[in-house]
Amino acid sequence: MxxxxxxxxxxxxxxxxxxxxxxxxxxxxxxxxxxxxxxxxxxxxxxxxxxxxxxxxxxxxxxxxxxxxxxxxxxxxxxxxxxxxxxxxxxxxxxxxxxxxxxxxxxxxxxxxxxxxxxxxxxxxxxxxxxxxxxxxxxxxxxxxxxxxxxxxxxxxxxxxxxxxxxxxxxxxxxxxxxxxxxxxxxxxxxxxxxxxxxxxxxxxxxxxxxxxxxxxxxxxxxxxxxxFGTPTPTPVRINPIKGKAILVSGHDLKDLLAILKATEGKGINVYTHGEMLPAHGYPNLKAFKHLAGNYGGAWQDQQFEFADFPGPVVLTSNCLIKPQKKYSERLWTLGPVGWPGIKHLDGDDFSPIVEQALQLPGFENDGDDKTILTGFGRDAVLGVADKVIDAVKSGAIKHFFLVGGCDGAKSGRNYFTDFADNAPANTVILTLGCGKYRFNKHDFGTIGGLPRLLDIGQCNDAYSALIIATKLAEAFGCGVNDLPLSLIVSWFEQKAAAILCTLLALGVRHIKLGPSLPAFLTPALVGVLVEKFGISGIGEDAKADIAQCMTRAA
Structure with a gap:
């Protein structure tokens, strides 16, 4: 290989x-x-x-x-x-x-x-x-x-x-x-x-x-x-379990989640999201199901111990799957293009085998506390308060926007993104998307101008929403996207990130910081081309220094 x-x-x-x-x-x-x-x-x-x-x-x-x-x-x-x-x-x-x-x-x-x-x-x-x-x-x-x-x-x-x-x-x-x-x-x-x-x-x-x-x-x-599923709206999401039978849905496919919610309705089974499924809670036609109980766990790379501790079936609807462990392999199901030898794969729309397994398994014995995090800040939600955002920028209350997001992963160096978010000045707003947000989305960033400082836009594909937000703000300020007080700090892992990077470059977005390491397939000469043509660079060793650099460039 x-x-x-x-x-x-x-x-x-x-x-x-x-x-x-x-x-x-x-x-x-x-x-x-x-x-x-x-x-x-x-x-x-x-x-x-x-x-x-x-x-x-x-x-x-x-x-x-x-x-x-x-x-x-x-x-x-x-x-x-x-x-x-x-x-x-x-x-x-x-x-x-x-x-x-x-x-x-x-x-x-x-x-x-x-x-x-x-x-x-x-x-x-x-x-x-x-x-x-x-x-x-x-x-x-x-x-x-x-x-x-x-x-x-x-x-x-x-x-x-x-x-x-x-x-x-x-x-x-x-x-x-x-x-x-x-x-x-x-x-x-x-x-x-x-x-x-x-x-x-x-x-x-x-x-x-x-x-x-x-x-x-x-x-x-x-x-x-x-x-x-409707237009996402800001929604608090419970992050601790509720007593009762349970199914965990991971991956990205919201249609599969909807099918599972319909199949479990009225059966006394709570459905939890995992990983990139967290933004599902912002969609009206999904959160209308009262048994969509909350989000369990974090990013994909922690699944081996999170799935092991979950007391019900676990469903993988798309990437990201890693080697199943014996403790939960009998409870793991794959759908669509996903598969692992020996793991049950469900074709078609009959989810009854998963429902039956959930009813047989113990579920959660006790309620956890009711701590929540926010999701659902899609472009409509953000642009719906654009006047407040614009006024805050013009008054100086908001000095800068940082988009800190993308893929998470297990490789060392990703604590940088936590440090970056935690050290972003109080007069800045942090936009985030993808599972990289699990590095910091439970932290308290407070508010600014009546808005949360941390705005969860959604899944990695919601980079589209982020681009629309940036474009509309640039129009409101009468400038280009690269002239906005906005910096992109992108964590990458797999090929969806490569597609989004090509989109950003095609749209003329400059000065992207990419990490925790640059792709192995980019030779030094190719990196030089990307630096020269697009101002792309790797993240630094010191998040505080990179924050200062971003804000200095914008000023």
């Missing part, structure tokens, strides 16, 4: 990548290699899909398959090698279907179909062993001797951003919000990766283009969430 797609990348034998028998995430080498092969065949689907689309021929099965298949290869989503063998077979079938569709569309247009090469003609072996023997050809570092390390690094950034877009696109698709621009953008990027493109300028523009596509994917997901 060779994998360096996430922030927890190991240094194996002096190489900044997971290269041994098992990656830092728990993914074994065969699964990693099979994921590479699946992506390779998906590139072949895209080669035909791009040409067919140019002739007016599209296929929704292929579009949706690409979302699901690419999503399944994200960090901490699916660890089941057998599933990937099956999906590789599905990908070959769909690639053949797209080849036939392209050739028919070409002939209908009076053209002779092109003979494509590369992933378009790659023939996977008949079984897992045979496929694994071909994995080197599908690896991210393949042909590095010809393309060069810098081109390989930019190609990796593009690929990992595509994975993030596919995840957001899939989340939106299950809510009925699909965008042709998202399907076309993913196909375009995969088609480009199927070629031997090595021009750094071309690859950088492709990365920015996939960032624009990601903005469309996040807009679709935002619409899907608000149309289905």
């Amino acid at each position: 060779f994998c360096y797609q996430c922030e927890q990348t190991q240094f194996d034998n002096g190489i900044a990548a997971c290269t041994g028998t098992r990656g830092a995430c728990g993914k074994d080498a065969p699964t990693s290699d099979l994921q590479d092969v699946l992506i390779h065949v998906c590139k072949g689907i895209a080669q035909y899909a791009v040409k067919a689309r140019a002739l007016g021929a599209t296929d929704i099965e292929a579009d949706r398959f690409l979302l699901f298949a690419v999503f399944s290869t994200l960090t901490n989503v699916n660890f089941d090698a057998a599933k990937f063998v099956t999906w590789i077979g599905d990908a070959v079938r769909i690639r053949t279907k797209m080849k036939i569709a392209y050739e028919a569309a070409a002939r209908a247009a009076g053209q002779e179909p092109e003979l494509l090469a590369g992933p378009a003609t790659f023939s996977p072996g008949a079984d897992q062993a045979a496929i694994l023997a071909q994995a080197k050809e599908a690896g991210v570092k393949y042909n590095v001797e010809t393309l060069g390390e810098d081109a390989i690094g930019l190609r990796a950034l593009l690929l990992y951003a595509v994975k993030g877009v596919a995840a957001y696109g899939h989340h939106a698709s299950v809510l009925g919000e699909e965008r042709d621009a998202v399907f076309a953008g993913i196909e375009r990027a995969l088609d480009k990766l199927a070629s031997n493109e090595a021009d750094l300028g071309v690859l950088l523009e492709e990365a920015l283009e996939i960032g624009r596509v990601n903005f469309a994917a996040m807009e679709a997901l935002d619409k899907g969430n608000t149309t289905t």
